Amino acid sequence: MGKKIWIKANGNGIIATGHIRRCMTIAQELKSLGAEVEFVLSDEDSANLLQTLSDEEDIQYDARILHTVFSEPMQDIEILEEMIADEKPDFYLMDSYFLKEDYFDVINDIIKKNNLSTKTGFIDDLYKFDYPVDLVVNYDIEIPKDFYSAPHKLLGAKYAPLRKQFEGIDYDVIPIAKRAFLSAGGTDPYHIVGSLLKEVYENDGPCRKIPDFMLFTCDVIVGALFEEDYVKELKELAAKYPAITLHESTPDMAGLMKSCDFAVTAGGTTLYELCAVGVPTVVYSMADNQVEFVKAFDKSGAVKYAGDLREDDRIVQRIVAWGIAAIDNQEFRKKMSDKARKLVDGGGANKIARAILEII
Template identity: 25%
Template sequence: MTGQEISFRVDASLQIGTGHVMRCLTLADALKAAGASCRFICREHPGHLLGLIRQRGHAAIALPGPVANPSPGSREHPFQPAHAVWLGADGSTDAGQTRTILQGLVTDWLIVDHYALDARWESALKATYRKLMVIDDLADREHICDLLLDQNLVDGMANRYRGKVPGHCVCLVGPQYALLRPEFSALRPASLARRKTPSLNRLLIFMGGSDPDNETGKVLDGVRLSRKPWEHIDVVVGESYSALQTLKETLANFPSATLHIQTPDMAKLMAAADLAVTAGGSVTWEKCILGLPSLVVILGENQRPIATMMHQQGAQRTLGMASELTPACYAGYLERMAVGELPTMIDCASKVCDGAGVERVLKILDNEKRI
C-alpha cells in the first residue's frame, strides 16, 4: 500500500457511538504501517473522536457541527436511509462539504462507514476517488462500491447484498473480516489457554463508548443487588461518556472496581476477565477472539440480528433490549451464571473469529488497486 492515499468518511457521536470510528482507526493504523497515508473526514457531533484520530497520527478534517433539523430528501430522491438523522445534515449538503475537501486531493480509496450514506451520496463523490470501499452492517440500502465489508454474523449472509451492490463489487462478509486491533489476536493463545480452567472471579463491564442512557450504572446497580462476590470488576467507558461523575460516585461503593476511560488496554482487560457484561456491536468480535464468555444487552435494533445469532450459536447469552432490563434483571442473571456453563460459551465464541481480519482486508485492498 506504499504511497496510497486513503480517505475515510465516518462519524462518532453520542447517538452513533464510537464503534464505526474505532474500527476505521484499526484499519487506518494497519494501512499506515503498510505505507499508506490516511485522512478522516468527520462531522463535529457531540462525542466526536477527532482528537483521538489525530493522536493516532492521522489527518482529521472536521465538517461543521450538526444542523438541528436537516431538510428531508429532495423531490427527486424522497426516500432517505433509515439512519439519515445520524448524519447531522441532509445528504446533499454532506456530499457537497465532503467533495469540497477532497477536490484537488488524490484519493486512491474512499472508505465510507456510515449508516446514513448510500449510493446517491457515493455517486455525488464519484469524481473525487479512484475506488470506493463501504463498511456496512445493515444491508438496508444500495451502494456503488468496488469493495464491501460486512463483518457480521447473521442469517443469509451469502446473499445479503444481492441487488444492493454492482456486479463487480467484491463482498467480504463474516467475522473472518472483522477489523480488530492486533493486540487481540496477540493475546488469543494465552487467553484461551487460561480458560481451560474456567472461573468466575473477575467481571468486565463495557456498555459502549458513549453509553448515552448510562446502562453502565444500571449494570452496577445489578451487581450490587446480586449476592455474587467478585474479586475484581473492571468498568470501561469512552471519553464521550456523559455520566462520569455519577459513575465515580457509584464506584465508591465498589472497592474492588477499577474505572478505565478510553483505555488502550481493552485486550488485556478482556483476556483477564472471566465474564463480561457488554452491549452488542463490534465488541462482539473482540470477545470472540479471546474466548470471553459474556452477557449481552441490545442497545439498538441494528445489534439485534448479531446478538440473536450469537446466542443461538452458544457464543454468548443475550439478555434482550436494554430498555426492558432492570438492575434486578442483571442481578438475577449474574447470580444464576455458573462456572459449568462457561466451557461451551468459550469454545463457541473462540470459533467465530480468529482475529486475522485486518490482514485479509489489507491484502484484498492491495490486490484490488491493481485491477
Template identity: 25%
Template sequence: MKLLILIRADASQSIGSGHIMRCLTFAERLLVRGGEVVFVCRDLPGNLSEYIRSQGFEVHLLPLDEACDLALRRPEQVWSKTRSEADAEQTMGVLKKYGRRIDWLIVDHYGIDHHWQSLLRGGVGHTLVIDDLANRRHDCDVLLDQNYYHNAADRYHGLVPKDCSLFLGPQYLLLRNEFYKAREDMKIRTGEVYNILVFYGGADATNETEKCLTGLMDYLGSTIEIHVVTGQSNPNKDRIKDICTSRRNLYYHCQVSNIAELMNNADLAFGAGGATTWERCFLGLPSVVTVTAENQMETTQAVSELGAIWNLGWYEKVNVNALVKVAERFLMEPNKLEGMQKKALDLVGVRGSSGIEQLVEAISQRRVN
C-alpha cells in the same frame, strides 16, 4: 506515490464510537503498508477527532449545523437526498485540498447510501463500504460486513452493484493489534469467576453501565473484582467513577488503550452488542449482552443461538433483577461459561480474522477484483 485513503465516519454521544474505532483499525493496517490515511468527520458532540489525531492521523472536521439534529436523534436513519448532497459537497471540498485523485474512499456511516457515494465517484479511484444493516443501496466496489448472520450471502442482494466484491463474516474482523497479542497469551478459563469486566461501549447513551453495576454490587458484594470501562464520550462517566471509588473491589477505567488486556484478564463480561461482541469472542471471553441499538439485534440473536454469548435482549426490557439472575446462574454453573468460551472461539476460527489481512493487502496493492 503513496496510496491516499480518505475515511468518512462519525462518532457522537448518540452514534457511539464503534464506526471510528473499526476505521482506525483499518487505517493502522493501511498505514504500515505505506498508505496515507485521512479522516473526514462531522463536528458532533462527543466526536473522537482528538483521539484520532492522537493515533497519528489527520482529521478534517465538517461543521455542525441544524441539519445534523436528525443524525443526533436517529443515527441509523438514512439521510435525505438533500442532506446527502450537502455532506457530499463538503467532503468533496476536503478531497480537492489534496490536489490529486483519492485512491480509496472508505465509508462507515449508517446515514450514507448510494446517492452520496455516487456524487463522490468522480474524485476517487475505488469505494469501500463498511456496513452491517443491509437496509439501503450502495454504489461501491467493495463491501465489508464482519458480522455473523444466518443469511449472510443473501442480505446484500440487489443493494450493491453486480461487480461489487463482498467480504462477509467474522473471518474479516477488524481487530487492533493488541487483540492478536492478547490471543497469543489467551487466558484458559475454567468457568470459575474471579474477575468481571463491565463495558457497554464508549458512549453508553442508555447508561447500561450503572444499571449493571447496581445489580452486580447488590448480588456479589465485594467478593469478585469488577473492572468498569467507559469512553471519554460517556455522559455519565463521572457518576460511574464515583460509584467505583465507593467500593474496594471496583476498578474504573476511562478511554483505555488496553481493552484487550482487560478482556483477557476477565472470566465473564457484561456489555452491549456491536463490535465488542467480536473482540470478546476473539479472546474467548464469555459475555452477557444487552442490545442497545436496533442494528445489534440480528447479529446478537444469531450469535446467541450458537451459544457463543448470552443475549439478555433489548435494553429497555433488561432490569437489575435480570442482571442479577444471569450472574447467579453463571456463578452456580461454571460449566456453561466454559462451554461458551469454546463456542466463541469456534465462531471466529483458529486464526481469527486472517481474512482481513488479505483484504488490506489487496487494497494496498490496488488489486481488489
C-alpha cells in the same frame, strides 16, 4: 509515496464511537502497509473524538473537517467534489448510517466525470440497499445470500476490524469465576452500567444472599462519551465499593479482557473483541442495528443474549442471574469461550486493509 486512502466516518454522543473506532483500526493496518490515510470528518465533535481515541491508542491520524452536519451527508458534496478532483485519492472508504443512494451516485459521478481511478468501499450492517461501491464489508455472522453485487465482498465475522492486540490470545477458563468485565461501549444512554453495579453491590437482590458473589471484582469501562454527571456517579460507587475498578483509558484492552472470567457488554465492536479473546459474555442490545446480529451470536452459542434495553425492564436482573449461574459452571463458560474464538480470529482489520490495497 503510498496509496492515498480517505475514510469518511463520524462519532459523537448520538451515533457513539463505533464508526470511528473500527475505521481507526483499518487505518492503522493501512498505514502499517505503507498507505497514506486521511479521515474526512463532518465537524469538530468528530475531530475531538478522533483525537481522544487516538491519544488512547498512542497513534495519530491526519484528518480534515468539512464543517457540515454529520446527519446530512449531501452537504459534503460541494466540498468533496473539488477535493476529489484536485487530490485524486486512490480509495474512498465510507462508514455512515446516513448515506443514501444519492450520495453514492454523486460520488461515482464525480469519479467518472474527472476520469479518476478512485475506488470506493462501504462498511455495512444495516442492509438498506445494494451499495454501488467497489468493495463492501459486512462482518455479521448471518448475511442474506446474494444481497450485495459489489465486485469485492468481505463478508462474515472473520472480517471484524479489531486492533492487532486481539490476535492470537491464549485464554484460560478457570473453575470458579472471580472477575467480571462490564462495558456499554462509547456511550451509555440507559445507564445500564450503573444499574448493574447497584444491583450487585447495593440492592437487596439475589447477589446479597451469595457471599462469594460479593467478593467478585468488576472492571468497568468508562466510555469516551459518558456524561460527566454519570461518570461522577460511577466514581462514587467505585469509591464506596473497592471491588469496582473504573477504566477511563485502557491501551491494553485485550490484556484486561483476558484477565476477566466473564463479561457483560452491548452489541458492537467490544462484543467482537471479547469473542476474539474468548471471554464468556452476556450481551444486550440498545439500538436497531444491534438486535439481529447479537441474536445471531446467541444462536451460534458464542454468547448469551439478555434482550433489548429499550423494551425489557428486567434485563438487569436477567444479566445478574446469568452471572450467578456462571460463577461455578466452568463447562458452560468453556463451551461459550471455544465457540466465540472460532467465530472471530482477531485479524479482520488486516484482511480489509490488504483487500483495499489489492484493488487499487
